[in-house]
Amino acid sequence: MNIDLTGKLAIVTGSTEGIGFAIARGLADSGATVVVNGRTSARVDAAVARIGGTARGVVADLGDASGHDILLAAEPQADIVVSNLGIFQPADFFDTDDATWDRHWQVNVMAGVRLARSYLPGMEDRRWGRFLLLASESAFNIPVEMIHYGVSKTADVALARGLAKRMAGTGVTVNSVLPGPTLSEGVAAMLEDERASSGRPIEDVAADFVTTHRSSSILRRAATVEEVANMVVYLASPFASATTGAALRVDGGVIDTL
The missing domain is CATH 1.10.10 (Arc Repressor Mutant, subunit A)
Known part of the structure; x- marks a missing residue:
């Protein structure tokens, strides 16, 4: 299977290292022009240099609306959007204050909501697009040591499913990916x-x-970050045209359900 994304513009949030960087590099290796995102110029510039080619970067903290506005002004449209940015902070439920809950909600959920509001309409107009949210096996296996994180990732799965239904018949697919x-x-x-x-x-x-x-x-x-990225690159490709509204696991079988 030769995935060719030549001519496609892909935005990957939180992509200066880890799974996000592996996704950005995988998309670039498949021919896409990739937009790297992070919170500091040094990290964004370093990631762009490592990817090379036509990659470019946007420095913005997408944990709030002002950071989203910076990204949107720099990149007003995209063919592929991967909402990868996420945070986690172990804490017992009874020690987790409102601020921690709100921060996880803003970064892990609302960042994806804002991206969808901004980029899905353009994809619909062009009758092609791929929108992906990085969730987690914790969406189903809620970790007792960070219930707030698990709840935010369950919300990502629900968001992807709802958006897929909203984009029905448009040629735009929306899916969530669940790394372990x-x-x-x-x-x-x-x-x-x-x-x-x-x-x-x-x-x-x-x-x-x-x-x-x-x-x-x-x-x-x-898993390696590349193993997770491989699933995302496939879902971003024309080969995944009949896959939408799905929660795709790259969890090594951690989720113990059929």
């Missing part, structure tokens, strides 16, 4: 003390983390 434990830079940093003290490869340390903390995993290891 993934060996991103952030996860590697979290596990660095264990890696350093044990002297074991980071992949082995991550596999132990998965089997301990996500015991339902069938894969029994952390």
Whole structure:
């Protein structure tokens, strides 16, 4: 399968590292012109340089409406939008204040809502588009240590389904992607003390983390960011034209339902 996105403009939010960067690079490798997004010029510039080609960047914090307005002014239309930006913060439910709930809602949910409001109408006019929200296996396996995060990711799945129905018959597809434990830079940093003290490869340390903390995993290891990106690139392509309103899992089998 040769995915060719030549001539398509793709915006990937939160794409200076981790899953977002892997998605941006995967789309660029398939021929798309990619817009990288992050909160600092240094990180955006570095990511754009790593991708090369026609990639360009927009510095904007999409956790509020003013940051969204900056992105929209710089890139008023797109063929592919990947709402990848997200945050998580472990905290017991009874210690989680309104500000934490609101911050997760604004970044993990409302950033995607604003992107959909701004970019879906243009896709509909052109009769082609791909809109993707990065959710999580936590949307179904609500983590007791961060219920607020799980609720926000469940909302992303519901948002994608509702938007897909709203765009019915337009040639525009909307889907959510559910990664499981993934060996991103952030996860590697979290596990660095264990890696350093044990002297074991980071992949082995991550596999132990998965089997301990996500015991339902069938894969029994952390996914790579590229494995998650592969699903997104496929869904962004013409080959996925009959897939919409779906929640696609890249969770290694963590979600224990059929």
